[in-house]
Amino acid sequence: MSENSSPPPVTPPYPTPVDPNNDTGDAILPDPLLESGSFIDADQNEAEPETPPNQQRQPIPEGEQGSGSGIASEPISVAAPADGSAGPTRPPMKRNLEEMAKRPDWLPENWTIDLRVRSSGATAGSIDRYYRDPSGKKFRSKNEVMHYLETGNKLKRKPNSDAEATPSESPGSKKQKKSSSKRKKSEALKFDFLNPPAAVSWTCTNAPQETWTARVDNKRVPESRQREWAAAFQHVTEPKGNEGTSN
DNA sequence: CAGTTCGGCCC
DNA sequence: GGGCCGAACTG
Numbered sequence A: 001m002s003e004n005s006s007p008p009p010v011t012p013p014y015p016t017p018v019d020p021n022n023d024t025g026d027a028i029l030p031d032p033l034l035e036s037g038s039f040i041d042a043d044q045n046e047a048e049p050e051t052p053p054n055q056q057r058q059p060i061p062e063g064e065q066g067s068g069s070g071i072a073s074e075p076i077s078v079a080a081p082a083d084g085s086a087g088p089t090r091p092p093m094k095r096n097l098e099e100m101a102k103r104p105d106w107l108p109e110n111w112t113i114d115l116r117v118r119s120s121g122a123t124a125g126s127i128d129r130y131y132r133d134p135s136g137k138k139f140r141s142k143n144e145v146m147h148y149l150e151t152g153n154k155l156k157r158k159p160n161s162d163a164e165a166t167p168s169e170s171p172g173s174k175k176q177k178k179s180s181s182k183r184k185k186s187e188a189l190k191f192d193f194l195n196p197p198a199a200v201s202w203t204c205t206n207a208p209q210e211t212w213t214a215r216v217d218n219k220r221v222p223e224s225r226q227r228e229w230a231a232a233f234q235h236v237t238e239p240k241g242n243e244g245t246s247n
Numbered sequence B: 001c002a003g004t005t006c007g008g009c010c011c
Numbered sequence C: 001g002g003g004c005c006g007a008a009c010t011g
Helices: A032-037 A097-101 A142-151 A223-236
Strands: A076-079 A112-117 A127-132 A201-205 A211-216
Antiparallel strands (some): A076 A112, A201 A211
């Protein structure tokens, strides 16, 4: 493009937006979140100029299509700002990546959130949120974080006992990815009426929101279980249990 | 075997 | 639509 006749003289702190329909003053702020501490997984002590910023990515061999081949673009690490110490007046966050990366209230301050965008697969485009503790441990969900916070033990996944070896299946061959017939569903009331917990202790967390957590034998009861309990409770307290035809 | 990513259910 | 978790695949 050719040069313009009159270049912009001076850029004021806030460029005048040409957007006519901006009621909430959604102007383009310089970098509201940048200062808050949003950076790309750059360690604080990473003083290695020799290493280029490009992450070590293995070249994807064409032809061979693996699930792990097409990985997401870049893991976005967002450091959680300690608190409002950075700036007294915090500008309204725009709905952006930052907003998504804002730490939930239940997340400790020293933890970080990793946003990963799926680039391959049927669920491409979906954003997965991961949580990392100062130690570097990675968690996939709030539940895992909670469990780790309470018990201090990281949930181990995939026991993979492989107790039964089914020779019928063709071994050695690559296992089909779960294409179909994988998850079972449809299960009415999961509550085990025959083996109810002997004792349940309920604790209420007041901050930031009222959250009741049930514990059985010092083991935290998953919310899903609590929901099942609620469902069962409602079921047993249902006044009208007439399934027969009214007559 | 551990780590990483995708599929897909559940909410 | 997002969260969550199991499963699958790779290094």
